[in-house]
Amino acid sequence: MLATSRRNNEYFSVTSTHESLEKVRSTSRVLESGILPEFDDPLSNSRTSYSSSVSNSVTPQVAPDPGSTLSTAYNLGTLNRPFTLTDFVGNNDVSDIYRFSLASNSSFNLSLNGLTADADVELLNGNGTRIRLSNASGTTSEWIDGSLNAGTYYLNVFRYTGNTNYRLSLSATPIVNGVRTVLGNLGADTFIWQSGFNRTVISGNGNVDFGSGALDTLNLTNISSTTARLNLANASGGGVVYNPGNGARVFDAITLNNGNQILFEGIDRIRFADRTINRFVRPNDPLFNQQWNLHMMGVHNAWNFTKGSTNVMIGVQDTGLGVNSNGNIHPELRTTLIFNNNYRDEFIGGDNYTSHGTAVQGIIAARSNNGIGMSGINWNSPVFNIDVLGGNQADYNLAQATQAMINQANSQGQKLIVNMSLGGGGRDFAFERLIANNQSKALFVIASGNSNTNSISYPANLASVYSNVIAVGASWGTRNANNGATTPGDRISYAGWWGSQYGTGLTLVGPSEVIAPYANRNGQFGYWGGSTSGFNGTSAATPNVAGVASLVWSANRNLSATRIKQIFSQTAFDLGARGYDTTYGHGFVNADAAVRRAMAIGRGVA
Template identity: 30%
Template sequence: MNNRIPKIYRAVLAGISLSVFLFALFPAAVKASSVVYISLIDASDPFYSNDSTQLDKQWYLAKTHIPEAWDYTRGSSNVIVAIVDTGIHASHRELSDGRVIAGFNTITNADIPAGNSSDDNGHGTAVAGVIGAIANNQQGIAGINWNISLMPIKAVGPDGVGEISAVAAGIIWATDHGANIINLSLGGTTFGNDNALSSAISYAYARNVLLIAAAGNDSRQQGINLDREPVYPVCGDNGQNMVLGVAATDINDRKADFSDYGTACIDISAPGSRILTTGYLPSTPSDNILIYASGTSLAVPVVSGIAALIKAANPNISNAEMHKRLTVSADDIYPLNQNSCGGTSCNGFLGSGRVNAQAALTPQPIIENSLVREASSGNIYLVSNSVKRLVTGFVFNQRGFIASSIINEVNGQLQNFAAGTPLPPLEGTLLKRADDPTVYVVNQELIRPLTYLVFVSRGFSFADVKTISAEELSLLIPGDWYWPPDGTLVLVEGDPTVFVMDQQVRRPVTFFVFQQRRLSFSRVVKVSLSDFSHVPVPPDAYWLSPLNGTLLKSDSEPTVYLVEGGVKHPLSYTTFVARYYSFRNIKTLPQVEVNVIAPGEAL
């Protein structure tokens, strides 16, 4: 197996042969105007254009709606795009403000200090300019990102040839040093799906890095079907869509003649023909060259640049979410490509369409019951009834929420919603902290501490108690102590009075009521005074009443009472007779027991 990146894509730029998946210039562009010296330019970014038909300027920005996307963000230096390539000419005037950060040379196994030039071919510099050439500086072009950190990973030599192991090592180094996006404008058909490369891709993907790779340029100038002749790394997604594959299009949204295509390896398309970008010519080194270049190598940084804008606007977005955001928002170009893939229709072979930055950056509407990730904190909120409620990690998992359903906040959307209480765990959930034995139950969206009495009387089990962090528990709203269930009999140590839970409060029980309700001392739970102090107290001083329908009188006065609704109603003789009551059914109780029954209106 050949483990070197073959020099398979060639082009001519002002008489200079270039390689590495490189620029395949239009024949008409091979002239002096293919090299532009910035020193001749005196206007602010004179080659910037918001006209997608201006072939001699940055037509690809307007074509992909990047100027409109700048309304949402112009990038961030906190976003790191690693360019695994030939290096970057960091002293280029369009790259020399510190945006080229420290990188690594996997060929020599040496660090590349921040701001140091490392390109001895020119390919990596061209890629870097598309992603992040300095904008609005009165010279040259405008990169897709006005603010960005570009990480040079030199894995390809001056001749455009590199070891696959060097590329794999570069992916791992970039991942370990904070890269959010890895641009892979390289590859080939002859080295196969290398194990080291496959492992590196899996390593990066598992660490939330978005890998974006070129489809490749076919030397036959018609493109090859990658489903039949796979190219790597674009096809090296390990069967899990770990790599975002990019095909190239022209100014008319047609597949570029040279671009490869396929259903399995290509996810999206982007402009890759006559792309104006930063240049570096080793034979005539200069810091102020712009070039026109073509190739899938140039389509990849268009997508990488837009991905970096998405990351800047959504710092906590995942690689999978970026992948989805890019692909679902692409423009349909298939009607324009009915005979562009080997003379037949390209339907399904150019991914989801041509990338659209504006659509990818446009905030998704927050609808009822949406899960939204806050851009500044990464916190997840449930939006409902115009209120946002924090969702903790435990609650997210317990309630069965799905990560793919989360939308990312853009431009402070969540500020439009009032802050509500955090979303609690499910009703009845038992919780505790690792460092505290207190057990809580979720009741009416509050967490209520439990006494041993309540825990036992409600039949709870320690096996059902969930341990969460103190921080997460502190976010939940505390409530009063939870109460025993109605009917629970309680005896306080040192006190002979028996209490019964009735309508969520404790009430003392007289001997008559104890017997009438057929209560049993075997069911009485003895508790400490401390535990008993947490049992809810009734709003009045009355005891548990006899059963409804009970007729009673005291042993010291003749008034007969009827118990209804938990209160005693004095009965007139007329009512007594009218209801056919019998004197033999009247229970005579001590006056003190009659006094503790709540009074009601006379009947």
């Protein structure tokens, strides 16, 4: 219901009711993009039209199957960064063999996840002789961690019992100046300390498997915690500031009694011989374990340092919010600031049946740790919602909505993050002037579009012009909308249906096809959920990134919007071609590393 009005009836707060939720059963129907009719823009003297960036599913392409002999091994080439692929072994395809090379002596890490039957993996040298074997029983993940000399190697993934898909993740990092650096992938990885190195640096890099109980683990079971000194980072201190080559970050640290040091980030669990330490936050919301998007971004790790701050305001420009017969928004949405009572989703121009704006805002700022529903990324920062989609009489254009949000943030001394899960239409020069004039205090996070083309839609393409605009593409988790196995981080692309747009100016990618609050035009509330009907499109990826951006800025309010974008570029998990590419931008958003980078800058280390 509406709370007391503020500032001469200009701004209002709208709150959700905590009445019992009506759980609306998700169906296989998918969202349809709604087009906002052209409308006059008095601030820019231009005519624009926008659509919400949701879309609709089919079957991804399947990679060639690896051979089952050394001579027919699938050649992965030279490993020089983390790499993941998805395939199958079973009764009719008992073995997959891969070949790879190392150009120098390297730290090597392997994980085999996503098993539904028992499969094992062995590491062979260039002559085909076994070096290591991982043969855990059942569907337990397999892992190999250690150091390898330069040369050629083979991996053999083979069936033990039954048929199973698998996800094979590899990383190899050169050993430089006696420092062993080990990089995880986007799933559960296990890391061990290896003697002979004065310093070991470990990055877990998010964990899409967290909800199933598979954790990014630092395995020190041959060491007692009583022989080690822990120096764990927190928001006010602790840890060690270290630059792994892409900007200094605050790492957790363990110093062993022989003086050797282990620095680590993105780790869920530390296992000593005598005790286990968890390094994640698990809210009591019942859907949290299904929110793979939060786990894959490492949000559950970043929450160790911040859950959001009132120094940051989150602006949502979208369809407005779905309401029930009493005018209440979804009970999982936190109290929301609105402009001129413009907050109701009229269900035109986003989706004719479900509230696009409700889903978008819920990903960013659903109520968390309240024992109901899902968890929002940001638990504390105020949210300002303005309806800009649908062409309804009360709606605002982008420039008007942006100016209102800037005015409100400035009046409270807050930094502003604007989520725009929309795209299309002609240029809005007044809107662009606001972007250009607020590059310190306002960050714009915008969907790249869903047409599966090598071009970024407007206004996301402004990311190639302005340093405070982030263009967001969409990535899969472990399953697509048809419940088919996918490789985490891969760009979402369905033949003949939709695909995340890519091209010059793309900044990074975030997760899509995810759980989000559901509100329909009949005033019913529930959740998008599961792998068959998750909230999708780059519309869903964008609020995931915007929510993480709000944590980064909450960790260090002295940063500029430009610096936030730079931090994302430095800390993203690299995908596609090595370094920046136009398919994935700088890679997949990494919440834990980005927050740790912001903290390091806050401690005076650039």
